[in-house]
Amino acid sequence: MPIAITPQAQENQTYSLKDRFAYTVFRTIICLLQMIPLDRCDRICWLIARIFCNWIPVRQSLIRENLEMIFPNWTPERSERVTEQMWHHMLLMACEVAQAPRKVHRENWHEHFHIPDRRSMLKIVMDDRPTVLVSAHFGNFELAGFLTGLFGIATTTVARPLDNGFVHDYVTKFRSMGGQYYLPKEGSSQQIQDLLNRNGNLTLLADQHAGAKGCWVDFLGKPASCHKGLALFTLSSGAPMIVCCNVRTGGPLQFDLSVLGIADPVEGGEHLNSVPSLTRWYNECLEGIIRLFPEQYWWVHRRWREPPPQRRSSRAA
Numbered sequence: 392m393p394i395a396i397t398p399q400a401q402e403n404q405t406y407s408l409k410d411r412f413a414y415t416v417f418r419t420i421i422c423l424l425q426m427i428p429l430d431r432c433d434r435i436c437w438l439i440a441r442i443f444c445n446w447i448p449v450r451q452s453l454i455r456e457n458l459e460m461i462f463p464n465w466t467p468e469r470s471e472r473v474t475e476q477m478w479h480h481m482l483l484m485a486c487e488v489a490q491a492p493r494k495v496h497r498e499n500w501h502e503h504f505h506i507p508d509r510r511s512m513l514k515i516v517m518d519d520r521p522t523v524l525v526s527a528h529f530g531n532f533e534l535a536g537f538l539t540g541l542f543g544i545a546t547t548t549v550a551r552p553l554d555n556g557f558v559h560d561y562v563t564k565f566r567s568m569g570g571q572y573y574l575p576k577e578g579s580s581q582q583i584q585d586l587l588n589r590n591g592n593l594t595l596l597a598d599q600h601a602g603a604k605g606c607w608v609d610f611l612g613k614p615a616s617c618h619k620g621l622a623l624f625t626l627s628s629g630a631p632m633i634v635c636c637n638v639r640t641g642g643p644l645q646f647d648l649s650v651l652g653i654a655d656p657v658e659g660g661e662h663l664n665s666v667p668s669l670t671r672w673y674n675e676c677l678e679g680i681i682r683l684f685p686e687q688y689w690w691v692h693r694r695w696r697e698p699p700p701q702r703r704s705s706r707a708a
Contacts, residue, residue, distance in 0.1 A: 603698075
């Protein structure tokens with residue numbers, strides 16, 4: 392049985408006028424997106440993406456810094472093109488999330504999702520063991536959780552609560568429609584352990600900065616701090632780790648939900664020897680698909696930070 396999560400807005404009824412106004416604007420935009428056909432949403436997203444790139448630069452310096460660091464051989468024109476495509480992808484992702492509950496259901500999901508590794512994925516997820524599903528801020532990861540819910544597979548996601556409690560509750564409600572439940576990143580270790588003890592399915596986004604005390608491995612060729620818990624969940628409980636992604640392959644609501652790798656403690660392997668080796672393995676799985684579709688990765692967040700002094704000295708040695 393999945394863990395029931397109390398809505399954030401019910402835990403704290405004190406909200407500023409700014410929060411309420413922001414939520415009103417947010418819901419108004421969602422209503423408009425649900426009224427507009429997806430093909431027209433697609434064209435609007437391209438228009439807004441061009442505005443973000445040319446007239447209203449949003450986090451432009453951070454995006455340029457990330458792309459220059461990971462793809463030093465790219466020309467400025469290619470970086471600008473990928474930046475525009477990334478904004479289009481992120482905006483279209485919001486449109487797809489708004490319309491998915493009405494357009495995707497159990498009778499027509501195959502019209503929107505191609506799952507080449509469906510047999511191997513379902514075999515592990517429906518086993519009598521817990522499962523750790525790992526992805527990144529890549530593709531439309533929100534609809535991946537929505538689709539597993541349509542299959543009757545309940546998953547629990549660990550994520551940071553959104554700053555606006557009303558928006559947080561709306562997103563949590565969308566996730567629960569597809570059988571996906573939410574746990575906060577802080578203070579939920581016992582609940583995660585209870586979930587694994589009950590052979591539940593845990594979903595995590597692996598590309599979040601874990602601070603100086605995280606497990607430092609190379610991600611896309613540059614050192615990045617990763618949460619040790621992702622590897623520990625598999626190594627301590629024997630839960631298979633599935634690295635997967637939901638890549639847009641055509642127009643709106645057209646995806647490939649693919650398995651990038653499976654680390655099963657029963658089968659063993661060198662990548663299961665330690666936390667650093669398993670962390671390095673799932674990052675390498677994600678690297679390959681991100682390099683193929685760089686426009687579908689969230690270059691807007693600060694994934695790469697300065698390593699601690701001991702990490703810098705060991706890397707230099």
